[in-house]
Amino acid sequence: MSEIRVLDMSEIPLGQKKTVKLGETEILLIHYEKGLVAVQSQCPHAGAPLKEGAVCNGRLVCPWHMGTFELSTGALVEPPPMESLKMYPVRVEGEDILVNPEPLPTATSTPVQKEELVLLAGTGAAGAIAATTLRQGGFAGRILAVDPVEEEPVDRTVLSKMALSGEMPLDQIGLSTFSATKVERIYAAVLELSAAQKEARLSDGSIVKFDKALVATGGKPKQLETPGAELAYTIRHPRDVQRILKAAEGKKEVVIVGTSFIGLEAASALVQKGLRVTVVGKEKLPFAKLFGEEVAHALKALHESKGTRFRLEVETSSFDSSGVTIRAGEKDERLPADLIIAGVGVLPDLEFKHDLPLAEGGGIATDASLQAKNEVWVAGDIASVSGTRIEHWRLAQQHGRVAALAMLGQDSRYNGVPFFWTFHYGKQLEYLGHTEDWDEVVIDGDLKELNFMAFYIKQAHVAAVLSCERETQTAMLAEVMRSHPTLEQARQAIA
Numbered sequence: 001m002s003e004i005r006v007l008d009m010s011e012i013p014l015g016q017k018k019t020v021k022l023g024e025t026e027i028l029l030i031h032y033e034k035g036l037v038a039v040q041s042q043c044p045h046a047g048a049p050l051k052e053g054a055v056c057n058g059r060l061v062c063p064w065h066m067g068t069f070e071l072s073t074g075a076l077v078e079p080p081p082m083e084s085l086k087m088y089p090v091r092v093e094g095e096d097i098l099v100n101p102e103p104l105p106t107a108t109s110t111p112v113q114k115e116e117l118v119l120l121a122g123t124g125a126a127g128a129i130a131a132t133t134l135r136q137g138g139f140a141g142r143i144l145a146v147d148p149v150e151e152e153p154v155d156r157t158v159l160s161k162m163a164l165s166g167e168m169p170l171d172q173i174g175l176s177t178f179s180a181t182k183v184e185r186i187y188a189a190v191l192e193l194s195a196a197q198k199e200a201r202l203s204d205g206s207i208v209k210f211d212k213a214l215v216a217t218g219g220k221p222k223q224l225e226t227p228g229a230e231l232a233y234t235i236r237h238p239r240d241v242q243r244i245l246k247a248a249e250g251k252k253e254v255v256i257v258g259t260s261f262i263g264l265e266a267a268s269a270l271v272q273k274g275l276r277v278t279v280v281g282k283e284k285l286p287f288a289k290l291f292g293e294e295v296a297h298a299l300k301a302l303h304e305s306k307g308t309r310f311r312l313e314v315e316t317s318s319f320d321s322s323g324v325t326i327r328a329g330e331k332d333e334r335l336p337a338d339l340i341i342a343g344v345g346v347l348p349d350l351e352f353k354h355d356l357p358l359a360e361g362g363g364i365a366t367d368a369s370l371q372a373k374n375e376v377w378v379a380g381d382i383a384s385v386s387g388t389r390i391e392h393w394r395l396a397q398q399h400g401r402v403a404a405l406a407m408l409g410q411d412s413r414y415n416g417v418p419f420f421w422t423f424h425y426g427k428q429l430e431y432l433g434h435t436e437d438w439d440e441v442v443i444d445g446d447l448k449e450l451n452f453m454a455f456y457i458k459q460a461h462v463a464a465v466l467s468c469e470r471e472t473q474t475a476m477l478a479e480v481m482r483s484h485p486t487l488e489q490a491r492q493a494i495a
Contacts, residue, residue, distance in 0.1 A: 003089075007029065046065065053472065057479050061478050075107070082175075083136075087104045112138045122217040123145045124218045125397045130214050130216070152237070153178070157421070162423070170242065212375045217352075217380075218382070221235070223342075228319030235266065253335075255278050272425070280326055282313065283313070295454055295466060311328075350382060355373070356378065367386065368414050379400045395420075417478055427469075435463035439459070453473060462481065477494060
């Protein structure tokens with residue numbers, strides 16, 4: 001196609017972004033320190049407007065879920081996207097910016113046909129992106145995915161949010177990764193895995209001999225030990241949401257046991273569907289341990305203003321078909337319930353025999369490349385990477401990508417910034433980094449209105465950030481926090 005003049009250079013100064021329309025195609029122009037580039041205007045993951053993203057370290061960061069791309073090539077750096085950005089030919093003639101609306105060919109690796117089999121034990125976030133990364137990297141051998149859950153892989157992050165509220169149909173959350181990457185599937189569980197023998201024994205009686213393996217069996221919901229606990233629903237897979245929605249038909253009263261992210265997100269979703277929801281928990285204040293008391297009070301106030309009821313600092317005594325009995329001190333109290341949901345966290349799913357190294361505090365120990373032993377890599381909820389284990393969906397994707405690149409022979413190591421998001425009554429909170437304690441919390445903005453950025457400071461550096469209604473600034477910090485900035489450096493970066 002012919003080039004089209006779109007702008008004058010004076011209209012897009014250094015450091016600026018601008019969208020232009022070429023026929024039906026919207027293109028984003030970015031003027032950064034290395035020059036001018038033209039890329040697709042929406043993130044390939046969920047369609048976020050990349051104009052609202054951040055440019056830092058020669059990279060473009062998506063404002064919604066922190067997908068990251070190299071600006072010089074469009075290459076994917078960080079998920080959740082599983083593909084690179086489309087790039088468009090662009091040049092400057094005099095002061096005129098000329099763009100060709102035909103995208104540049106996508107860089108691909110030459111397929112390398114090896115008589116190898118890569119086993120993916122688990123088909124969640126880590127397994128899905130590992131398969132894609134292997135194929136993009138030129139691996140043309142066999143990939144065999146083993147998991148008893150036929151629905152996977154899906155975008156698990158929306159199950160207790162938009163899927164449960166009905167805003168997003170369940171048939172729209174699947175990831176078509178395996179069909180696109182020619183992955184073979186066996187719907188069975190791994191019963192035993194030997195890194196020494198390079199083989200896995202499955203629940204269908206078969207034995208799989210592999211050359212390399214990624215073990216990413218994920219987590220499983222913690223089960224309550226309260227009498228009648230089998231009546232409580234949990235949320236892990238799309239079928240769980242289907243069961244809850246069916247059980248909620250014609251019902252009025254819901255009790256959610258647990259103040260986890262899933263528990264409070266489910267409360268938000270179900271209140272918005274017209275149900276009366278009571279959240280029961282042992283804690284004095286939900287989220288205080290992770291976010292600090294100031295932020296936790298603000299989130300609790302949001303929930304209460306919308307109709308969520310709380311019974312905190314109590315124990316659950318029993319469940320039955322008509323309600324939940326709780327104990328506060330020496331006194332029992334009855335909460336009526338047509339529907340009970342448990343959201344008390346997850347455990348690493350390691351219900352199989354193996355010879356992999358166990359980590360202190362749970363999970364399997366890996367090095368920074370996610371390798372655990374011999375030709376076996378481990379990712380996601382079960383992976384303790386250099387001594388740290390974190391249960392986030394997007395982090396599992398980061399793990400899966402790093403592990404796959406390492407399998408391809410690249411010097412791939414995890415050095416990303418953990419990220420997750422949580423959604424309550426239309427407010428999206430985004431969390432960058434990881435810390436279990438801090439020296440102080442510094443809050444910029446209006447916490448009461450939930451338009452803020454909270455910096456968690458440890459040993460004079462920003463260890464984590466929580467934000468709401470600050471998407472572009474958060475995207476910038478997703479890159480800046482790789483260098484462990486001070487508070488002053490972080491503020492300067494987003495000024």
